Amino acid sequence: MATSPIIEAYVKGKPETHERGDCPFSHRALLTLAEKHVPYKEEYIDFNNKPKWLFDINPKGSVPIIHDLEKDTWVPDSAAIVDYLEDRFPDPALGKHDAPPHVGEKLFPNFISALKAKEGTDEESKKIGVLVQTLEEINNYLRDNKTDYLGGERPNQADLGLAPKLYHVEMAMRAYKGWEIPDELSSLKEYNQRIRSRKSWKQTYYPPEKVVEGWKAHLEA
Ligand SMILES: N[C@@H](CCC(=O)N[C@@H](CS)C(=O)NCC(=O)O)C(=O)O
Structure with missing residues (x-):
């Protein structure tokens, strides 16, 4: 039986064809959900036709954004998302967004x-x-x-x-x-x-x- 999603992840992509887009920040959020085995559902944002609600949640209009369906919490920005997920789903621990080692930062x-x-x-x-x-x-x-x-x-x-x-x-x-x-x-x-x-x-x-x-x-x- 499929597990109900706890998190909705809004990422760059094509909503009509469910094609994932090429965003490395969205990718980080999705990798974090996958590595933590969190049941999640991906939703795609068409960059040529962004929905108005996106700007209400994140005035910058950028993705990724997650929606915690159990807590009804919305979190924009990949760094804030991975920090949120680390607190919400501590096992396995992946560290916060600025986890060491600090190499290749540029x-x-x-x-x-x-x-x-x-x-x-x-x-x-x-x-x-x-x-x-x-x-x-x-x-x-x-x-x-x-x-x-x-x-x-x-x-x-x-x-x-x-x-x-x-x-x-x-x-x-x-x-x-x-x-x-x-x-x-x-x-x-x-x-x-x-x-x-x-x-x-x-x-x-x-x-x-x-x-x-x-x-x-x-x-x-
Ligand atoms: N600091 C943001 C940056 C995210 C970001 O730049 N996302 C790009 C896509 S990869 C975006 O949504 N850009 C908005 C646009 O191009 O309209 C984060 O880490 O989430």
Whole structure:
């Protein structure tokens, strides 16, 4: 018998076709629900036609947002959501949104700078260099600590925050720059495969094409 959902998770996607969108912040919230085995139901927000209630709950109009159906509590913002879920469903513990280790914290801004840099310019090489340094920081932590996940033997919130962003880095840089994570960063590459083979990842997966399509609009802007 199917378990009734306790949480509704509103994420980027297509409500008509129930297709999940390419949001790394939504992904973190969904991974947290999946890793904690919370019964939840996904609802999709069409970014071209956001419902008015979304702005009443979150004036920024961003997702993810969760609705705790038992407590009738609404929580916007991925960091606040994972903190709420940690208190509400403490087992298994994943830590709060700022759980250590604090590595790769500049990953997303450094990736966006590299992605947006004009092709073939010195600026582009410099920005890709900075991105590689950030990836090295993550790689070296995993390598030196001989650890499967940033959280240790199991993922914690440092992993659930970073892994969806690493997915965007790999898929968007490959598609738009013909760039691959350097082979020397083998601990990072193995880590990406390891976390992507988890049940929680498979349950919350969206294909690389969604990532590529999502960044297209930003690159044309
Ligand atoms: N600080 C927010 C950021 C969330 C965010 O930027 N979400 C994007 C989608 S990935 C969004 O909803 N953007 C609104 C829009 O593009 O209209 C969080 O962590 O939840």
